[in-house]
Amino acid sequence: MDWGLTEEETQLRNRFLRWLAANLPSRPLPEEGRDGIGYWQALRQWQRRLFEGGWAGLSWPVRYGGQGASERAEAMIFGELAAQNVPERIGVIGESLVGPTLIAEGSEEQRRFFLPRILDGSHLWCQGFTEPEAGSDLQSLTTRAERRGDGYVVEGRKIWTSYAAVADWCLLLAKTPGGEADRRSVSCFLVDMKSPGIAVRPIRRITGDRRFGELTFSGVAVPAHRVLGKPGEGWRIAMRALEHERIKLGLALYERFHATLTELIAKVKAARDSGETRALSRGYRSKIAQAYAELQVFRAHVWRVLSSRAEAPASDFQSALLKLFWSEMNQRLVQTALAVLGDRAQLETYDNGIWIHRYLRARGDTIEAGTSEIMRGLIARRALKLGADMGNDARSC
Amino acid sequence: MRDRVEPVELTPFQTLLRNSARELFERHCPGSRVRELIASDEAHDPELWRRFAQEGWLGLLLPEACDGQGGGVTDLTVLMEELGRAAVPGSFGATVCSASLWQELGGDRSELNRVAAGESRLAIAWHEAVPGWEPEAVRLSLDDHASRLSGVKTLVSGVPGADRLLCFVRERGELAVVSLPVSRQGVRIEKTPSIDLTRPMGQVRFENVAVKPHEILGRGPLVETAWQRLERLGTLVTCADLVGVMRRLVEESLSYARRRRQFGRPIGDFQLVQQLCADMLSRTETARSVVFRAAQAWDATVPAGEELFSVAKIWCSDAGREVGEKSIQLHGGVGVTWDCDLHLYLRRAKAGELQFGDADFHRERLAAQLLDD
Numbered sequence: 001m002d003w004g005l006t007e008e009e010t011q012l013r014n015r016f017l018r019w020l021a022a023n024l025p026s027r028p029l030p031e032e033g034r035d036g037i038g039y040w041q042a043l044r045q046w047q048r049r050l051f052e053g054g055w056a057g058l059s060w061p062v063r064y065g066g067q068g069a070s071e072r073a074e075a076m077i078f079g080e081l082a083a084q085n086v087p088e089r090i091g092v093i094g095e096s097l098v099g100p101t102l103i104a105e106g107s108e109e110q111r112r113f114f115l116p117r118i119l120d121g122s123h124l125w126c127q128g129f130t131e132p133e134a135g136s137d138l139q140s141l142t143t144r145a146e147r148r149g150d151g152y153v154v155e156g157r158k159i160w161t162s163y164a165a166v167a168d169w170c171l172l173l174a175k176t177p178g179g180e181a182d183r184r185s186v187s188c189f190l191v192d193m194k195s196p197g198i199a200v201r202p203i204r205r206i207t208g209d210r211r212f213g214e215l216t217f218s219g220v221a222v223p224a225h226r227v228l229g230k231p232g233e234g235w236r237i238a239m240r241a242l243e244h245e246r247i248k249l250g251l252a253l254y255e256r257f258h259a260t261l262t263e264l265i266a267k268v269k270a271a272r273d274s275g276e277t278r279a280l281s282r283g284y285r286s287k288i289a290q291a292y293a294e295l296q297v298f299r300a301h302v303w304r305v306l307s308s309r310a311e312a313p314a315s316d317f318q319s320a321l322l323k324l325f326w327s328e329m330n331q332r333l334v335q336t337a338l339a340v341l342g343d344r345a346q347l348e349t350y351d352n353g354i355w356i357h358r359y360l361r362a363r364g365d366t367i368e369a370g371t372s373e374i375m376r377g378l379i380a381r382r383a384l385k386l387g388a389d390m391g392n393d394a395r396s397c
Numbered sequence: 398m399r400d401r402v403e404p405v406e407l408t409p410f411q412t413l414l415r416n417s418a419r420e421l422f423e424r425h426c427p428g429s430r431v432r433e434l435i436a437s438d439e440a441h442d443p444e445l446w447r448r449f450a451q452e453g454w455l456g457l458l459l460p461e462a463c464d465g466q467g468g469g470v471t472d473l474t475v476l477m478e479e480l481g482r483a484a485v486p487g488s489f490g491a492t493v494c495s496a497s498l499w500q501e502l503g504g505d506r507s508e509l510n511r512v513a514a515g516e517s518r519l520a521i522a523w524h525e526a527v528p529g530w531e532p533e534a535v536r537l538s539l540d541d542h543a544s545r546l547s548g549v550k551t552l553v554s555g556v557p558g559a560d561r562l563l564c565f566v567r568e569r570g571e572l573a574v575v576s577l578p579v580s581r582q583g584v585r586i587e588k589t590p591s592i593d594l595t596r597p598m599g600q601v602r603f604e605n606v607a608v609k610p611h612e613i614l615g616r617g618p619l620v621e622t623a624w625q626r627l628e629r630l631g632t633l634v635t636c637a638d639l640v641g642v643m644r645r646l647v648e649e650s651l652s653y654a655r656r657r658r659q660f661g662r663p664i665g666d667f668q669l670v671q672q673l674c675a676d677m678l679s680r681t682e683t684a685r686s687v688v689f690r691a692a693q694a695w696d697a698t699v700p701a702g703e704e705l706f707s708v709a710k711i712w713c714s715d716a717g718r719e720v721g722e723k724s725i726q727l728h729g730g731v732g733v734t735w736d737c738d739l740h741l742y743l744r745r746a747k748a749g750e751l752q753f754g755d756a757d758f759h760r761e762r763l764a765a766q767l768l769d770d
Contacts, residue, residue: 285764293711300690301683307406321679380671384651387666
């Protein structure tokens with residue numbers, strides 16, 4: 001990633017690469033989809049080590065324990081991390097979504113309490129937005145937080161929650177109807193997952209793992225000082241948080257997909273050297289080249305969006321465009337990989353089932369954090385100003 | 398929407414360049430003028446060409462010693478995008494690329510002065526009866542004394558109209574470039590009507606044409622390198638033009654989707670129409686990013702950028718055609734009528750898709766870089 005980095009960014013990257021070389025876990029961390037306690041523990045330790053090395057919260061202000069680096073620099077470090085084929089940072093929701101939102105919208109007390117704990121990995125976060133009856137139509141959510149005494153009481157269900165099983169805290173969206181207030185009033189809460197009344201049910205995904213969860217809130221008490229931002233502003237806050245995250249993770253996604261393609265190319269070459277000719281046929285070659293081209297286009301686009309964000313906020317449709325692009329691109333990439341590898345790739349014993357896992361996991365790419373259909377609608381409304389009378393933008397995130 | 402999607406990393410010079418180009422074309426090259434120009438053989442506008450010279454655009458890439466501006470390829474892509482957006486007729490791209498080849502081969506400086514001043518237009522003759530974007534496809538040979546040329550070059554962009562031809566030939570088997578004025582005896586030029594009405598092409602027949610020694614600009618490895626560089630430059634110029642074409646198509650489609658009413662509401666209210674538009678925008682914006690990036694790679698002469706030219710061409714070739722086709726679909730019946738300008742853009746997109754190799758050509762080239770070692 002040597003495209004037009006500033007002097008500072010280059011130094012930061014070099015410093016990080018030196019640190020990484022000395023600190024990468026000696027044993028490879030377990031792959032996503034390989035369940036068990038060891039997976040979570042290893043990832044927690046890894047998050048902790050990143051923190052101790054000074055590599056957590058890079059773009060956060062110094063007074064909150066960050067490094068005051070640019071978003072672009074942080075995205076670049078995420079990218080370098082992903083390039084090493086290191087599994088996700090388990091604190092990603094806290095670090096990339098909750099933290100920046102707290103910095104922008106939180107009270108001073110909230111910042112002082114939560115931010116250090118996000119950075120050192122002692123608080124893992126999950127996100128309680130989607131509900132069984134409120135997926136794409138998130139605004140129809142029915143989880144309610146009723147005002148009672150000097151706090152709130154939450155009733156409702158949240159679903160498809162990643163990290164549900166291990167999270168310490170939850171960023172929760174709930175309706176806060178107040179007497180004369182708008183029925184659509186939604187607020188954002190910071191909820192302790194150890195609160196009485198929260199039940200977590202694991203949900204098995206098509207990949208076979210249980211990384212999803214369903215959260216049930218039955219009479220969960222949340223103190224008033226755990227509302228994030230002003231009551232009734234939850235919608236705006238949540239949407240901003242999502243957009244922020246969509247853009248910043250771009251380079252890391254590029255590196256992850258790039259690592260997959262590099263692995264595939266190495267396998268094709270190895271097959272060729274051992275006398276197999278199949279994967280070198282013209283159709284497969286063309287697919288591999290196309291996958292490579294798409295990746296580079298994606299990288300160029302992420303870089304452009306990140307670079308423009310450094311000076312002025314990018315138009316909000318860019319986050320939708322990026323999400324749409326990478327999710328569909330990755331589906332094509334894994335499809336190409338399976339086609340090129342041939343029949344044996346369907347075996348769980350082939351490369352420990354990682355190609356099957358990637359294929360099945362990629363189905364969720366175009367669904368999670370906004371389906372492709374919703375993303376296209378967003379682009380049409382925001383960038384193209386089409387169909388403005390179809391309703392509030394916010395309805396579809 | 399135009400201003401919402403500008404990249405902010407344009408330099409002040411590039412912003413100025415884009416604004417003056419846009420303003421010039423809006424005033425002097427609207428759709429009605431494009432129609433007038435394409436009715437003529439050369440699709441050439443002398444007045445517009447004079448303005449190109451005045452603005453310094455014909456010498457944008459040339460060093461100041463040749464009356465050029467010493468600009469970068471990134472600057473040129475900014476300008477090309479505006480040319481594509483207005484479907485400006487004529488051989489601007491061909492002339493700029495030719496001048497660059499001329500300079501690279503150390504051709505006579507006075508000719509470059511004339512190009513920059515708008516007094517001479519150049520064209521490059523690559524193809525023959527069996528067209529191909531690899532040097533191996535060049536078969537046309539100088540005679541044994543390297544003094545006579547007989548044969549045919551096809552698909553020459555910028556003729557009729559060019560004053561001078563840069564022609565890839567073989568000299569005793571080696572790749573070489575000869576420069577010939579079209580006025581030379583035995584040079585016969587014929588327009589070959591083609592899909593792109595805005596950038597005509599022609600066939601050049603050489604009938605025992607005399608070639609003077611100094612007209613052989615170079616040969617061997619020097620020319621092979623120049624071919625490679627020229628091909629990349631041409632690729633970028635073509636891709637930037639395609640981005641401009643796509644932008645106009647998106648703008649037209651949006652405006653139509655808002656204006657056209659069916660079932661009692663604008664068709665832009667329908668989600669399938671919105672999807673069409675979102676995909677067109679996505680293609681266009683990402684194309685823009687990759688072209689910009691490849692141009693920057695060229696200017697900084699980043700060695701890692703080699704495969705980026707194929708990447709850009711793969712993406713822009715497919716995207717340009719696709720956006721062109723989708724915009725016609727979106728316009729319905731009116732989209733397939735001659736009087737609607739869309740087909741001028743689709744035609745330009747289709748020609749741009751093929752020029753310097755289509756997506757399949759570059760996928761194979763890229764695959765060779767990725768897989769064959």
